[in-house]
Structure formats: C-alpha cells, structure tokens
Amino acid sequence: MNFTSIDNSSYLDDNISVKMTATTNNYEKTSEEYLTTFSTWNDNEQLLFVEKLLYNMHNHQHGQINSFLLPMLQRDFIGRLSSCGLEHLAEKILEYLDIQSLKSTELVCREWYHIISKGMLWKKLIERKVLSDTLWFGLSERRDWNKYLFRQILINKDQHKRNEFYRYLYPKILHDINQLQINWRTGNYQLERIQCQSRNSKGVYCLQYDNNKIISGLRDNTIKIWNRNTLECIKILTGHNGSVLCLQYDEKIIISGSSDSTIRIWNIETGELVNTLLHHCEAVLHLRFIDKMMITCSKDRSIAVWEINSPIDIVMRRVLVGHRAAVNVVDFDNKYIVSASGDRTIKVWKTTTCEFVRTLLGHKRGIACLQYRDQLVVSGSSDNTIRGPNWHGRSGVHTHMTNNRITDPEILEKLFPVVLQKFCLRPFSGGQGKYRGGDGVDRRILFRRTMTLSMLTDRRVHHPYGLCGGENGQCGKNLLKRVDGRLINLGGKCSVPMEPGDTFILLTPGGGGFGKVNDEEDKNSEQTEFQSFIERGSLFDYKLTQEGV
Structure with missing residues (x-):
C-alpha cells in the first residue's frame, strides 16, 4: 500500500x-x-x-x-462504471433487480438514480412482466398501455415517455391486478346483456371477442358481429346450413365450423364468404388455427390438419384417427396437438410429424372441453370433474399395441402351443414424480414346441421420458431363458427360434412421471396400490356410443 x-x-x-x-x-x-x-x-x-x-x-x-x-x-462499482463511460454495464446489472430492490436503489444516491432513469429500467421491468405473465399481457391490451412498450411508440409515432411515466405506471398496474383478483374472489362484476334472442335465434354456441367487437356463432346458422362498446349488431354472416358450433378469427379472416359438416372462411372486413372446406362427414365440433396451421375435429371421430397458404388456398395435410367417439375439442402449439373425445380419453400427437405420442386417462365420462398451454393440459368432463395432470398414470396400459394387447390366457394357449406362466404388473417401473407414471407389465410365456418368435417393440434403449421435472420410466426388456438356464437379452426387434422348454420374458416399459416430488413426500416410498385396467370391449364401446348421443 x-x-x-x-x-x-x-x-x-x-x-x-x-x-x-x-x-x-x-x-x-x-x-x-x-x-x-x-x-x-x-x-x-x-x-x-x-x-x-x-x-x-x-x-x-x-x-x-x-x-x-x-x-x-465499500466500493461503489455501479458509480465507478458510470464514471468510466460504462453506463450500459451498470444498467445491465441493475436490470436483474425486483421492484422493491429497484425502489431502494433509486434512493442510494443521485448518480444511481440517473443510471436507472437513463436506462429506462422501470419500462424494462414492465416489459419483462408482460412477456412472462399472461395477466399482465392481457391487462396491457385492455388498458391500452401496451402501446408505450417495446417498439410500439416508434410504430404509432407517439411521443416518447420519460422514466417517471413508467415509475408511476407500475403501482397503477399492481392496483388494477389486485382489484381484478378481489373482483374474482368476491364475484363483483358488471353484467351487460346483448339482446340476440329472436324468433329464429335460439341459442349461442360459440363466441370470441376483443376490445372492439364480439363475434358469435348462433344456432340459427348465422354468425353475428357486435360492437363491443354499444352492444349493437353491426354485421350478420349467412351461408351455413346448420348451427355454427365453433369459430375463430384474426385481423383478416373468420373461420367457422358447423353442424352442416363444412368449414367456411369469411373476410372479417366485408363479411364475404371466400372459401368452403369439405372433408368431415359429420358436424365440425371445434377448430383452432395459428399462423399457417389449422386443426379441426368432428363428430365423425377424426381430426384434420390443414395448411393455410391464403384464405382461398387451404389444403389438408393429414387426418388423425384413433378416438372411438366424437372428438369434441382440439388445441395445439408448435410441439404437440392435444385432442379430447367422448371416449373419455385425451390423445397427444406431434405437431410437425402428426405422430401419435400418448393417451391421457382419468375421466370417467366423455370430455367436453380442454385447454393446453406449456405442456399443461386441463380438461372438463360430464363426470363433473376438472382434471389437469393431477392423477397417477394408469398401469398396464400401452400405446401402439396391436391385437396382443391383453389377449386372454385361454385364447393364447388354445391357438398356440404355449403356457402363460405369469401375467402381472411390473412394480416400480413407472417414473417417480408428483404424479407417478403407470407401471408396465411382466409376461412370461413357456414354449412347448419348436417355433419362431418374432417381436417388434420399442423403448428398450431410450427411457419413456418424464415431464416438468418427473423422472423417466424404466426401459422395457425382451429376455429369452433357455432350458439350460442361460438368459439372453433379445433387444427390441428380432426373430429367434424357440425350443421346447424355452421361456420368453416380456417386460414392458413404465410411463414417465409428471412434476417434481414435493419435499415433504418420500420419493422412495413404496407404491401401496396399483391402478386398475381401463374398460375395454364391445359393451364399453356401446356405452361410449350412448354417452356420445
């Protein structure tokens, strides 16, 4: 020194x-x-x-x-950065502060206040909230202060706002959010009625709205557009020959589905019908479109994937089948397509390849509504329950299984010279998580004559993956136990000769877990009960048909 x-x-x-x-x-x-x-x-x-x-x-x-x-x-590194002409680094450091820390930082000294003011850190804090919280995003659009964020000021040619504007805007936003939450808890709302009932108008099946308009699909085969402020009908679209069951619009077009089995595209400005799509053979129950992709589902049990090149150029890319009752609702993002049906199941497909991924089980009756966001699926059913990922996986249930899914032992032993020695669940093969994955199956078959065994299985190398912090399920195994006691791993796909006395051991994989295990839960606790098998067979199909009606 x-x-x-x-x-x-x-x-x-x-x-x-x-x-x-x-x-x-x-x-x-x-x-x-x-x-x-x-x-x-x-x-x-x-x-x-x-x-x-x-x-x-x-x-x-x-x-x-x-x-x-x-x-x-006690070095003032923030002030030192500013004095050295490195204010952008000081701003970058202070950007990570939360609201309380940012308030305290403003009071440290005049130089720190200048850095916060010049860097517009209150504006950046609000922008982060809008990007990460859907409540903030929706409020920014309804209160119309989103025009002061990001680069909207340059687009709208509005006057630039100083840091003090955002400093006083932030507590106003918090007050609005708090008031909204109080209104939801107490049921405090203002009811405004639209008088759309007439001799021909017998009900509203669907609607969508924004700050300027409300668009509704009616049972009288029409689509009506209402002024959001005056609640007056400003336009009526006609063309469907059945009730309008679903619709969605953006700034250019309205797409609607009807009980007349058609999908129609309308110009939102003029109300002109510009295109009609024909594919489904029964009522179109729901549709969703984002950018250049649209998904529709129907009472005919199918799901159609469409590519939108323009309002007049829409081509069908793929048809998804697998549900055993009407498909009531679909939703999707850039990763997955999720569909719900009256057959009590939710099915997941890959958006890019339309490949089937898995079936979600849990409801006891048909599923009427569903929403999918960020790998979270929430569904509602006529069994009077709302379900999200809050149930453990079903055990003994697999996808991509053919006619050997659960063949009765009597039929198997009658058709082939084999003995089914063991058929049970495979404990602890499902992935751990807040909600455990379902367990696989342990099946052992003894061969009594010389035969050839062919198998086509998957998930023998790669684990069934968990989601949102859940652990992967165990891989499956195909084992051959020879008469002399040798144990051979056959892999996932092969064909092998079997001699009398040989035993084939089929261990199917378990499902992946969902969610992280809570601290208070014992991650290694033993499973005390197994999930029962879901209903199958002709009587169950008949029941689904009755529920669908």
Whole structure:
C-alpha cells in the first residue's frame, strides 16, 4: 500500500486521510526496508505477517486501522462504471433487480438514480412482466398501455415517455391486478346483456371477442358481429346450413365450423364468404388455427390438419384417427396437438410429424372441453370433474399395441402351443414424480414346441421420458431363458427360434412421471396400490356410443 506523508497525515488513492502522529528519526528509512521486504513475499506470507502484526497492536490502533480500511472495502462499482463511460454495464446489472430492490436503489444516491432513469429500467421491468405473465399481457391490451412498450411508440409515432411515466405506471398496474383478483374472489362484476334472442335465434354456441367487437356463432346458422362498446349488431354472416358450433378469427379472416359438416372462411372486413372446406362427414365440433396451421375435429371421430397458404388456398395435410367417439375439442402449439373425445380419453400427437405420442386417462365420462398451454393440459368432463395432470398414470396400459394387447390366457394357449406362466404388473417401473407414471407389465410365456418368435417393440434403449421435472420410466426388456438356464437379452426387434422348454420374458416399459416430488413426500416410498385396467370391449364401446348421443 503506497501513501505519502504530508503535514502529519497520509492520503490514499481514494482521498481517504488518516491522521499520523510524530515519527522517530529512523522511521522513514526502516519502514522503506520493511515494505521492500514485505513486497517480496507471496500473498499467503503477507497475510500471515499482517495477522501477527495486528495481534501485537493495541485496541485503539485496531479502531484507527478499521477507520481507513472500511471505506476501501465499500466500493461503489455501479458509480465507478458510470464514471468510466460504462453506463450500459451498470444498467445491465441493475436490470436483474425486483421492484422493491429497484425502489431502494433509486434512493442510494443521485448518480444511481440517473443510471436507472437513463436506462429506462422501470419500462424494462414492465416489459419483462408482460412477456412472462399472461395477466399482465392481457391487462396491457385492455388498458391500452401496451402501446408505450417495446417498439410500439416508434410504430404509432407517439411521443416518447420519460422514466417517471413508467415509475408511476407500475403501482397503477399492481392496483388494477389486485382489484381484478378481489373482483374474482368476491364475484363483483358488471353484467351487460346483448339482446340476440329472436324468433329464429335460439341459442349461442360459440363466441370470441376483443376490445372492439364480439363475434358469435348462433344456432340459427348465422354468425353475428357486435360492437363491443354499444352492444349493437353491426354485421350478420349467412351461408351455413346448420348451427355454427365453433369459430375463430384474426385481423383478416373468420373461420367457422358447423353442424352442416363444412368449414367456411369469411373476410372479417366485408363479411364475404371466400372459401368452403369439405372433408368431415359429420358436424365440425371445434377448430383452432395459428399462423399457417389449422386443426379441426368432428363428430365423425377424426381430426384434420390443414395448411393455410391464403384464405382461398387451404389444403389438408393429414387426418388423425384413433378416438372411438366424437372428438369434441382440439388445441395445439408448435410441439404437440392435444385432442379430447367422448371416449373419455385425451390423445397427444406431434405437431410437425402428426405422430401419435400418448393417451391421457382419468375421466370417467366423455370430455367436453380442454385447454393446453406449456405442456399443461386441463380438461372438463360430464363426470363433473376438472382434471389437469393431477392423477397417477394408469398401469398396464400401452400405446401402439396391436391385437396382443391383453389377449386372454385361454385364447393364447388354445391357438398356440404355449403356457402363460405369469401375467402381472411390473412394480416400480413407472417414473417417480408428483404424479407417478403407470407401471408396465411382466409376461412370461413357456414354449412347448419348436417355433419362431418374432417381436417388434420399442423403448428398450431410450427411457419413456418424464415431464416438468418427473423422472423417466424404466426401459422395457425382451429376455429369452433357455432350458439350460442361460438368459439372453433379445433387444427390441428380432426373430429367434424357440425350443421346447424355452421361456420368453416380456417386460414392458413404465410411463414417465409428471412434476417434481414435493419435499415433504418420500420419493422412495413404496407404491401401496396399483391402478386398475381401463374398460375395454364391445359393451364399453356401446356405452361410449350412448354417452356420445
């Protein structure tokens, strides 16, 4: 540490002064020798020497040392960055602060307040909230202050707002959000009625709205557009020959589906019918479109995937089948398509390839509604329940199984010279999580004659994956136990000769878990009960048909 003595005082680099008493005659020469020797030591040796030096000093000397050591440790790195022309780095550091910390930071000093003001950090904080929270996003559109965010000011040619505007806007937003939550909890709302009932209008099946208009699909085969402020009907679209059951619109077009089995595209400005799509053979129950992709579902149990090149150029890309009753609702994003049906199941498909992924089970009656966001599916059913991912996976249920899914032992042993030695669930093969994956099956077949066994199985190398922190399920195994006791792993796909006395062991994979295990739950707790098998067969199909009607 270098310092210079001037008038019985010394000055450090940061203008910190320490009062010095009179020195002895040889102090200057001796201290220089000590400092020269001290500088030749390494860091550890210097620290040891200073520690011993402090032990040999008096308490009042410790206080004086602390008086000039403390300011050296309290560095204003934010202010130093600003003074060095690196304000952008200081702004980047302060961007990570939450609202309370940002308020406190403004009060530290005038320089810090200037950095926050110049960097528009309150504006950036609001923009982060709008991007990450759907409530903030919706409120920004309804209150119309989204035009002051991001680059909307340049687009709308509006006057630039100062940091103080966003500083006072933030608490107003919090007040609005708090008031909305209170209104939801207390049921405080203002009811406005649209008088759309007439001799021909017998009910509203679907609607969508924004700040300016409400578009509704009616049972009288029409689509009506209402002014959001005056609640007056400003346009009626006619063309369907059946009730309008579903619709969706954007800034250019309205797409509607009807009980007349057609999908129609309308110009939202003129109300002109520009295209009619024919594919489904029964009522179109629901549709969803995003950008250039549209999904429709129907009472005919099919799901159609469409590619929208323009309102007059819409081609069908793929038809998805698998549900055993009417498909009531669909939803999708860039990763998955999710569909719900009257057959009590929810099916998941890949958006890009339309490949089937899995079936979600849990409802006891047909599913009427569904919403899918960020790998979270919430569904409602006529069994009077609303379900999300809050149930454990079904055990013994697999996808892509053919006619050997659950063949009765009597039929298997009658058709082939084999003996079914074991057929049970495979405990603990499902992935752990807040909601466990379903367990696989352990099936063992003894061969009594020379035969050839062919198998086509999957998930023998790659685990069934978990979601949202859930663990993967166990892989399946195909094992061959020879008469002499040898155990051979056959892999996932092969054909192998079987001799009398050989045993084929089929261990199917378990499902992946969903969600992280809570801290209070024992992750390794034993499963005390197994999920029962779901209903199958002709009587169950007949029941589904009755429920669908």
